Structure formats: structure tokens, C-alpha cells
Amino acid sequence: MKQTFRRFWPYIKGYKGYYFIVLIGIIMTVLATVATAQIMQPLMDKMFIEKDPQMLYYIPLMMIGIYVVKSVGRYLQAVFMNYIGQHIITRLRSQLLDHMLHLDMAFLHANRSGELISRITNDINRVQYFVSNMLPELVRESLTALGLIVYVIYLNAELAFYSLVVLPLAIYPLILIAKRLRRLSHRSQEKNADVVTRLTEVFNNAEIIKANGTEAYEMGRFDAENNKFFKLNMKAVYTNEIVSPMMEVLGATGLAAVIFIAGQQVFNNQMTVGEFTAFLTAVGLTFQPLRRVSSIYGKIQNAIAASERIFSVLDRESMIEEGSALLEEPIREIGFSHVALDYGETHALRDVSLSIHPSEQIALVGDSGGGKSSLVNLLLRFYDPSEGELRINGRDVREYDHRSLLKQMAVVSQRVYVMQDSLAENVAYGLELDEARVIEALKLADAYDFAQGLPEGIHTLMEEGGANLSGGQRQRIAIARAIYKNASVLILDEATSALDNESELRIQKALASYTKDKITIMIAHRLTTVEHADRLYFFKAGEITDAGSFAELMERSEDFQRIARSYEG
Numbered sequence: 001m002k003q004t005f006r007r008f009w010p011y012i013k014g015y016k017g018y019y020f021i022v023l024i025g026i027i028m029t030v031l032a033t034v035a036t037a038q039i040m041q042p043l044m045d046k047m048f049i050e051k052d053p054q055m056l057y058y059i060p061l062m063m064i065g066i067y068v069v070k071s072v073g074r075y076l077q078a079v080f081m082n083y084i085g086q087h088i089i090t091r092l093r094s095q096l097l098d099h100m101l102h103l104d105m106a107f108l109h110a111n112r113s114g115e116l117i118s119r120i121t122n123d124i125n126r127v128q129y130f131v132s133n134m135l136p137e138l139v140r141e142s143l144t145a146l147g148l149i150v151y152v153i154y155l156n157a158e159l160a161f162y163s164l165v166v167l168p169l170a171i172y173p174l175i176l177i178a179k180r181l182r183r184l185s186h187r188s189q190e191k192n193a194d195v196v197t198r199l200t201e202v203f204n205n206a207e208i209i210k211a212n213g214t215e216a217y218e219m220g221r222f223d224a225e226n227n228k229f230f231k232l233n234m235k236a237v238y239t240n241e242i243v244s245p246m247m248e249v250l251g252a253t254g255l256a257a258v259i260f261i262a263g264q265q266v267f268n269n270q271m272t273v274g275e276f277t278a279f280l281t282a283v284g285l286t287f288q289p290l291r292r293v294s295s296i297y298g299k300i301q302n303a304i305a306a307s308e309r310i311f312s313v314l315d316r317e318s319m320i321e322e323g324s325a326l327l328e329e330p331i332r333e334i335g336f337s338h339v340a341l342d343y344g345e346t347h348a349l350r351d352v353s354l355s356i357h358p359s360e361q362i363a364l365v366g367d368s369g370g371g372k373s374s375l376v377n378l379l380l381r382f383y384d385p386s387e388g389e390l391r392i393n394g395r396d397v398r399e400y401d402h403r404s405l406l407k408q409m410a411v412v413s414q415r416v417y418v419m420q421d422s423l424a425e426n427v428a429y430g431l432e433l434d435e436a437r438v439i440e441a442l443k444l445a446d447a448y449d450f451a452q453g454l455p456e457g458i459h460t461l462m463e464e465g466g467a468n469l470s471g472g473q474r475q476r477i478a479i480a481r482a483i484y485k486n487a488s489v490l491i492l493d494e495a496t497s498a499l500d501n502e503s504e505l506r507i508q509k510a511l512a513s514y515t516k517d518k519i520t521i522m523i524a525h526r527l528t529t530v531e532h533a534d535r536l537y538f539f540k541a542g543e544i545t546d547a548g549s550f551a552e553l554m555e556r557s558e559d560f561q562r563i564a565r566s567y568e569g
């Protein structure tokens with residue numbers, strides 16, 4: 001707990017003014033509570049015994065006044081405590097996403113999106129209690145308990161010892177319960193991630209589910225996770241809810257001890273009935289804040305488990321180390337030398353050497369899973385080579401500032417991404433919007449005709465994932481986006497696979513002058529796409545087994561002939 005607190009300290013400490021107001025709220029509430037008890041004295045003595053008629057007005061007004069103070073105090077306390085909590089988790093949520101987005105692709109590939117969403121939503125929410133309520137509540141309840149204990153000892157030290165001796169007995173079971181709760185919270189948070197993962201999967205694959213009529217199957221899988229989640233949460237409830245009754249029984253035991261021992265003292269006239277009553281009331285009151293503190297302790301376990309998960313992500317450093325050199329000039333040379341890439345156990349590339357220069361059109365062809373996209377992953381620095389070196393303009397790629405490197409590359413990936421923005425903003429994605437250039441890019445990508453047909457032209461809002469577009473239209477937008485970027489390297493990974501031959505040909509022709517002084521790297525499964533490339537590299541099980549022009553490969557490479565036949569077929 002101390003460790004978690006230390007981690008949160010930088011977040012918590014910035015709200016001194018707000019804590020001060022919370023403190024004033026606490027003091028107002030506590031004073032008003034004491035005053036409620038205090039007012040009983042004039043109520044009894046002055047009003048009823050002395051029969052002072054003024055008191056008939058004075059006491060009810062005082063009562064209202066006390067409750068106004070108490071309510072204002074409560075309100076201040078609640079609002080400002082929640083402000084602190086909400087504000088901290090808002091910051092934390094945004095910091096967590098920022099950190100995740102800056103982590104390497106390996107992290108984002110390895111973690112299911114549901115898992116990551118669950119960290120940013122569920123785990124962060126669980127922490128809110130810890131950062132806003134815990135401190136003030138702990139302070140308030142501990143102080144009240146402490147004050148009452150001192151009062152009880154002051155009243156009768158010997159009796160106090162007998163009545164409070166049961167307290168240390170509570171500590172060991174509390175520790176055991178806390179441990180179990182934390183373990184359960186961890187598992188519940190993991191399960192929550194599984195549930196969210198199922199949800200993201202269902203909604204991302206809605207088409208396949210509907211097309212195969214597998215709604216019931218998916219519901220079965222969802223219900224399995226959902227029920228496990230329910231059971232885990234109930235386990236935590238069973239454990240957590242033991243705390244309160246346990247403290248209750250202990251409190252009763254303390255009270256029983258007081259009755260037994262003090263009762264005898266009353267019998268022997270060592271104590272008056274009034275003293276006995278006062279003492280019993282004070283001991284009874286002491287157990288209330290103690291019970292609250294112990295139940296806060298239980299809730300904190302949940303927050304600690306969540307914060308451990310959050311901080312484990314925040315502590316993870318990107319495996320891609322940033323370089324400092326700014327790449328400000330166009331890319332003149334890409335050189336792979338004896339490069340290997342492993343994804344964990346999978347050897348995706350081995351001993352790859354090649355170099356590419358401006359004006360060249362390179363095509364990567366070969367077997368599925370041969371390693372073509374992996375080469376692109378290295379270029380974009382989603383991953384670093386496991387062996388060998390990738391040099392850009394004569395310098396190791398690791399020396400460059402990553403953003404400056406990415407500015408020089410435009411990529412159309414296999415999966416097409418369309419954001420929930422206007423068509424124009426989708427094309428200019430991440431860059432300043434220039435309508436004339438957007439239109440030009442759309443024309444080159446053979447997408448202007450369809451754009452003009454949209455209700456609001458290039459200002460038409462696209463739906464999430466491009467749901468309102470055809471596959472070919474989405475791909476054309478992706479191509480237009482890459483053209484708009486006007487980078488010195490253009491990477492087309494299966495960029496035209498959803499287009500008909502005619503449209504592909506039109507784009508190829510249109511792009512010819514655009515790519516004249518650029519490096520173009522294409523991955524394609526269609527022969528017409530790669531026919532005119534300057535050089536083709538054949539990938540097989542992570543290695544380049546042959547390189548040459550289309551005609552050369554056709555003539556000498558059996559592998560190429562094999563896939564050429566299958567492409568045509």
C-alpha cells in the first residue's frame with residue numbers, strides 16, 4: 001500500500017487548495033456532529049428542568065443551524081474529493097493512452113485491444129476511490145477512532161484495556177482478507193479484460209458473425225466469460241463483506257467484556273450507573289470508525305490491484321529507442337544488410353540484404369508468410385532487426401528521430417484504415433488540410449469520381465472503419481492518403497488488391513509521374529501489379545531466394561513460375 005501510495009503521490013500532491021477545502025468540510029461535519037450531542041445538554045437541563053421559555057426558540061434554531069453547517073461541510077467534502085479523484089483519473093487515462101500509443105508495435109500487437117481498453121477504462125475507474133476518497137476518509141475515521149480511544153482510556157484505563165484488547169485480534173484476519181481480496185481483484189480485472197476483448201471481437205467481426213449465423217455461438221462464448229466474471233466478483237463480495245460482521249462481532253465481544261467486568265464494579269458500588277452508561281456508549285462509538293477503516297482497507301485492495309496493472313504498463317519502456325538525428329532530406333538510399341527479424345520464436349526474416357534508390361520501383365513477391373510485410377515493418381521501424389543493419393541515407397535507422405523518419409514514408413497497408421472524419425480529413429490525415437491537394441490526390445488514386453458522387457463531396461463524413469464505403473473505395477482513399485503525404489518513399493502493401501484491373505491500371509499510369517523521383521516498394525499477389533517493377537525480390541520462408549526483373553524471374557525461377565501460374569489461375 002505504501003508503494004502504491006508513493007506511486008500516486010505525484011498525482012495526489014498537486015491539489016493542496018482542494019484538500020484544504022475538503023479538510024474544512026471535514027472539520028465542519030465533525031464539529032456539527034459533536035454539537036448535535038452537545039445541544040442535548042441545554043435541551044435537558046435548561047429547557048425541561050429549568051423550563052426556560054427562550055429555549056423553545058433557541059434550541060430548534062440551533063438545531064437547524066447545526067444541520068446547515070453539517071450539510072455544507074458534507075457537500076464541500078464530497079464535491080472537492082470527487083473533483084480531485086475525477087481530475088486525477090482523467091489525467092491518468094490520458095497519460096496511459098499516450099504511453100501506450102508511444103510503445104512499440106510489438107506491445108500493441110501482443111496485447112489484445114480489449115485488454116488495453118479495459119486498462120484505460122475499468123482499471124482506471126477502480127483507482128478513483130483510492131485517489132479521492134481514501135485519504136480523507138482514512139484521516140477522518142482514524143482521527144475519530146483515535147479521539148474516542150483516548151476518551152475511553154481517560155474515562156477508565158483498566159476497563160478500556162479489557163474492552164479494546166480484542167482489537168489486535170482483528171488484525172491478522174484482516175491481513176488475510178486483504179491478501180485474498182487483492183488476488184481476487186487482479187483476477188476480476190483480468191476477466192473484465194476478457195469480457196471487453198470478446199466485445200471488441202464481436203463488433204469488429206460483425207459481418208462474419210451475421211454471414212455465418214453464429215450469433216448463438218458468439219453469445220455462448222460471451223456468456224462463458226461473463227459468468228466467470230460474475231462468479232469472481234461474487235467471490236470478492238463474499239470475502240469483502242466478511243469484514244463488517246467480523247468487526248461487529250469483535251465490537252460486541254468488547255462490549256460484552258465491559259458489561260461483565262463493569263457490571264461487577266457497579267454491583268460492588270465501585271462505579272455509578274451513570275459512569276457505566278457513559279463508558280459503554282463511548283466504547284460502542286469507538287467500534288464504528290474502526291469498522292469503517294477496516295472496510296476502506298478492503299476497498300483499497302481493489303484499487304491497489306488495478307494500479308499495479310496500470311503502472312506495469314506505464315513502466316514498460318518502448319523497445320524502439322528514439323534516435324536524435326532528424327531526417328530532413330528525402331530518402332536517397334535504403335540498405336538492408338544481413339538483416340534478420342524474429343517475432344519471439346518466429347523467424348520472419350533471415351539474412352536479407354538489398355539496397356534501393358530513388359526512381360526505383362521494387363516489388364516484393366513470394367509465398368504467403370514469406371516475410372514481405374515484415375520487411376516493411378522494419379522500414380517503418382515498428383520493429384528493429386534482430387540481427388544485421390538497416391541503413392537509411394547511409395545511417396543506421398536507429399539513429400533517427402522516429403517521427404522525422406516516418407515523415408519520409410507513405411504507406412498503404414494491407415488493412416485499410418478509415419477514420420470517423422470527413423473524406424478530405426481522411427486523405428490529409430495528420431497533415432494540414434489543403435483542399436486542392438486533396439482533390440489532386442483523389443484524382444491520382446482514381447477516387448475523385450466517386451468522391452464527387454458523395455452527398456457532400458469531399459466533406460462527406462466517413463463512418464468508423466469506412467463502413468459506408470466499398471472495399472475498393474476504401475483502398476482508393478488509402479492510396480490518396482499516401483499520395484497526399486508526398487513522401488520520398490511510397491510503400492504499397494497489397495494496395496490495389498480490391499480494385500479491378502482497369503482501375504489498377506489507371507492508378508498505375510497516374511502514379512508514374514508522381515513516383516518518378518521516389519522509391520516505390522510494392523507487395524502484390526497480382527502479376528499485372530508487379531510486371532513493370534524495376535526489380536522483383538522473391539521471398540521464401542524469410543529469405544530472399546531470387547531477385548531480378550519480371551522477365552528474368554519468369555525465365556529462371558521455378559518458384560516464381562509456380563506462383564505466377566497460381567496468380568493467373
Ligand SMILES: Nc1ncnc2c1ncn2[C@@H]1O[C@H](COP(=O)(O)OP(=O)(O)OP(=O)(O)O)[C@@H](O)[C@H]1O
Binds near residue numbers: 343346371373374375
Ligand atoms: N506481429 C507478429 N507477431 C508474430 N509473428 C508474426 C507477426 N507478423 C508476422 N508474423 C509471422 O512472421 C512471418 C512472416 O510474416 P509476413 O507478414 O512478413 O509475411 P508476408 O510475406 O507479408 O505474408 P502475406 O503475403 O501472406 O501477407 C509469418 O510466419 C507470420 O506468421
